[in-house]
Amino acid sequence: MDSDRFVVISGCSGGGKSTLLSELGRRGYGTVEEPGRRIVREEMLGDGSALPWTDATAFPRRAIALARAGRAVAQDAAGWVFFDRGLIDAAAALQHVTGEPALATFGQAHRYHRRVFLTPPWPEIYVADPERRHGLDAAIAEYRRLLDVYPSLGYEVTILPKIGVAERADFVLRGLAA
Numbered sequence: 001m002d003s004d005r006f007v008v009i010s011g012c013s014g015g016g017k018s019t020l021l022s023e024l025g026r027r028g029y030g031t032v033e034e035p036g037r038r039i040v041r042e043e044m045l046g047d048g049s050a051l052p053w054t055d056a057t058a059f060p061r062r063a064i065a066l067a068r069a070g071r072a073v074a075q076d077a078a079g080w081v082f083f084d085r086g087l088i089d090a091a092a093a094l095q096h097v098t099g100e101p102a103l104a105t106f107g108q109a110h111r112y113h114r115r116v117f118l119t120p121p122w123p124e125i126y127v128a129d130p131e132r133r134h135g136l137d138a139a140i141a142e143y144r145r146l147l148d149v150y151p152s153l154g155y156e157v158t159i160l161p162k163i164g165v166a167e168r169a170d171f172v173l174r175g176l177a178a
Contacts (some may be wrong), residue, residue, distance in 0.1 A: 003111035006074060007176065009085045009160075010146055013139035016165065021084045023169045026134045030077035032108055034084035035066035056097045063090035064106065071110060080176065086112065092149045093142075108151045114165030117172055118146060 008133060025031040039050055040060050051056040067087035074081040087110050093101035102108050121140045150157050158175055160168055 002023065004113055005173075006071065006081050006083060006086075006111075006154075007113045007172070008083050008088065008116045009119070009172070010085050010089055010116060010150070011119035011160070012121040012143035015122045015139075015143075016160075016168065017119050019165050020119070020160075020168050020172070021082055023165045024080075024082045024172070027169065029079065030074060030080055030081035032070040032081065032083045032086070035063040035090060036085065038066060039063060055125065057094070060090050060094035060097060060102075064094065064102070068110070071146075082114065082172075088115055088149065088153065089114070089146065096145060099108060103149065103153065108136060112155070113176070114154070114156055115175060116150045117158050117160050118143070118150070119160050120162065128167050 009020055011017060021033070036059070039059060041043045050062045064087060067083075067085075067090050070083065071087065074083075083162060088103070091106040094100060094102040111176050121143055147157065164170070
């Protein structure tokens, strides 16, 4: 079953998720880039209609579409596939912004591995950039929502320690072997 090998790395924005995914990819594992970063890059080259700071509803709707497409592509990969965020994060964002029951719609139908790894807030490495314009306070608020969302859908949350990227990758792989 694909959900048993699809692993979500989620958590606080700026907490080292993308760096961890790069390390796991370097080790030969399949990875799926964060939908939000892809949307921002594409929108900044175009008309910008689905940027999170332009249209807070269009952005998570587009993230849901990209996350679903990422899952479809990942089905062809062998072994563990690591997702930088994913469908649950996008559905949680849409539900937060609109009140629509997006988690009920997508939360059970598109499962991931039962263990989800969350990066905690890490102010020492947090950096705003052209694709991440929100501040640390907004990132922490989202992190707190995700801390509630994943367990409410039956996932086991493991908080990643604030350690080097190689050690974090080892921690994740050990956690999946347990």
